[in-house]
Amino acid sequence: MLGRDIVRFTLRSVLDRRLRSVLTALGIAVGVTAVVLLTSIGEGLNRYVVEQFTQFGTSTLAINPGKATTFGISPGVLNSVRPLSLEDAEALQRAPHVLNSVPAVSGSASVEARGRERTVNVFAVGPEFDRAFKFDVRLGSFLPADELDRPRPVAVLGATAYEELYGSANPLNDRVRIGGDRYRIVGVMEAKGDMLGIDLDDTVYIPAASGLTLFNREGLHEIDVLYDENAPVDEVVAGIRRILLARHGSEDFTITTQQQMLDVLGSILNVLTVGVAALGGISLLVGGVGIFTIMTIAVRERTGEIGLLRAIGAARSRVSALFLGEAMLLSGFGGAAGLVLGFVVIAVVELVYPAMPVSISLTYVVLSLAVAVLIGLIAGLLPARTASRLEPLEALRTE
Template identity: 60%
Template structure:
């Protein structure tokens, strides 16, 4: 039997029961649409999260004190961990490809100014922060490049803190008290919004050395190393490790590249997308049951036709193929309809709610269609096999 004749035969018999075929295909269509929509939400969520994380730039390596140990060693006894110091940060600037190494420390304290008081996040940072985190100054300038060990008492306000304390008035040159200490405001940052619930605008930025003193800490919380665009990350990491372990006499710190963080985050979000896709596939399975039912009925109704086909020389496998073909066709039609429907919904939603975390993913759409066809195949196997195994004499006797 020529392939196009087989296709024609399958198409004609599918179209001969328009309503029934349409309803059966609808079951699969709903399933595919569900998979498309759910994976679009998953992908959208992923894009949103990754965008949140990469807004600080991607060429960053974070160095934290301590080692993520997987052994149950009591850390109090064998603690030879040395603090990450300002000098460490200074030393890291000499590592090849490194553009900036910025000490960072965070805490909470109250800020008083203009007769008002507000409790905000205190970030002790280096003067390179705008460069490292691609964070721009709106007013004035950022912290000046003073001697890192004894910087002047200057502060830069987050946009929200500025509004709360000074309103529309320029705070430049004003004095504020941070945890009782006097600082002079030299700049205001641009608004950056919240990242994962953390308000970057409700903060004040002061030199790291002063923050260490303020919080009475020995060690920095983190050193953020910015390296040149396009530099080999592995080499940068090696350089950092070499310099720091020489200074500390061992590896008592953890290096995390932005890429690693993104990879971990990405793989978590991949699992989420896959899981919601799998949930959607349940409705595909229900559609498959529908196809199975209709194909079983169809084989019963067309028993004489099967007998006739066999009488005029059809092989069992030809009969089997014809019925599996119908089953696959139903699923494929439903799948395409579902894809169109799902894509339309995604388009409409993004049109009216531009910020919605929805992202049409062709890979998942293709996978959904493929899955639909596969379900059609599986649903058709048993009825088609039943048709193929019919005794032609018995089949011809059926009316």
């Protein structure tokens, strides 16, 4: 029997019972749609997060107090840990390839200006912060380059904080109270948007040393380092480690490069994507059960036909191939329809909710189609075996 005749014969039997075939294929289609949709959301989320983390450039690294072997922010209160100091940050300015070293403490505090009060995020940072993270100043200037440990009490407002407190009035040289202390406004930042849902504009920037006093802390939360993007990362990390080791005597700090952060996030999000793909896979499985049921019924109904095929010379393997082919055709149809349906839904989602991060993952598209056909194969295996095992004489008698 020619290959195309096998295809033609199976196609004829699938098309002969159109409604039943469509319903059976629908089970698989729904499964494939679910996989395509869910993995696209997973993939979209993945890209969204990576974008969020790389918007400040990729050649940055963070130093946190405490030794952590995994990704995570150490509380920095363990006994053996020396806090990261302003002097550490200053010393790192001289490490090889380092462009900027920015000390940072953050928290929230209430800001009072012109009789209004608002609780905002307070970023207590070094004067290089705006250059290191490419934040633009709208009005005035960023924090001045005072001596790190004795800065003047000045503050810079984020865009949202400014609008909420001042509307459109000129805030420069105005006096505000931040957590009880008085500061003079020297600048307003351009809007920057948000990062992972944190509003970067509803903020006030003050000098790092003031932040330590404000939040009553011994050491910094973090030192952010921006390095020359052409420099080898290993060398940069080694230089920083050498300087900090010399100052602290032991490795009581953790250096996390942007790349490491992305890797860890990437692996977490990949697990997420695989997880949702597995959820979609369950509906594929249910579709497979549908095919199994229909094929079992088909073998029963067409017992006479099987007997005839055997009588006119079809070998057992041929009968088996014909029924397997039918099962795979059903799942293949379903898979293709599911892909189309998935793409349509994604297109609609993108149209209706442009902010929703969806991105079609080709790997999962190909994979889900392959799995669909494989499921058809497996679901058809048992009915096809039953069909091929029928004795021609017995089969012919059934009618």
